[in-house]
Amino acid sequence: MRLCFATNNDHKLTEVRALLPAGIELLSLRDIGCTEELPETRDTLEGNARQKAEYVWEHYHTACFADDTGLEVEALNGAPGVYSARYAGPQRSAADNMTRILTELQGQGNRRARFRTVVALILPDGQQHEFEGAVDGRITETAHGAEGFGYDPIFQPAGHDVTFAEMSLAQKNTLSHRARAVAGLVAFLRQAAPGS
Ligand code: IMP
Secondary structure: OEEEEOOOOHHHHHHHHOOOOOOOEEEOOHHHOOOOOOOOOOOOHHHHHHHHHHHHHHHHOOOEEEEEEEEEEHHHOOOEEOOHHHOOOOOOOHHHHHHHHHHHOOOOOOOEEEEEEEEEEEOOOOOEEEEEEEEEEEEOOOOOOOOOOOOHHHEEEOOOOOOHHHOOHHHHOOOOHHHHHHHHHHHHHHHHOOOO
16 A cells, blocks of 8 residues: 655654555655645644645545644643644744753753654545554653654653663654554554555
8 A cells, every 4th residue: 555644754754664564655745746835733733633634635636644743741731732843933943942841841840741643544535544642751851862853852751761862763663652653553554454
């Protein structure tokens, strides 16, 4: 089965490619000729994931899936959540986003946080399905590590004493929010389309 992953984030593409069985041929947006920014204007992860997948389905008629991820910090009442990408402002970098969180948590004893991902799938016949994955952890006091992307340098998954950015891609893929959501997608495809 050919399936487009509707993302412009090469890190996500690499992570997810490593998680899919050989029977699924993963196409990037570039592969299907889509070079524009995908719309992402809803106020929930589910809404954004669905919006991105529906855009590709409607404009490119390609079976696809999209993900949307939020970092939910307990002491910030679940922020930045669905607004994680632009937490420090529309044109700001991942470093700016991390700095804002570290600043807001200064002196805060409760550093509990979780990453949550929703994956929205649209099959060749137009049927839609959703999968979710989450991982609990904590926000570190300072950034550590150079692997991964986004908030990885300040997120330490529960049961580990290193951040996601100090893990190899293979190790992050054994426990991450996205890997868990994609595991649901893969299990579903195996049962819906045996051989994939
Ligand atoms: P989106 O799913 O691409 O909209 O991501 C929202 C925000 O979360 C962006 O700032 C991403 O960089 C960040 N993000 C998404 N996935 C991860 C991850 O696996 N690790 C760290 N940050 C992530």
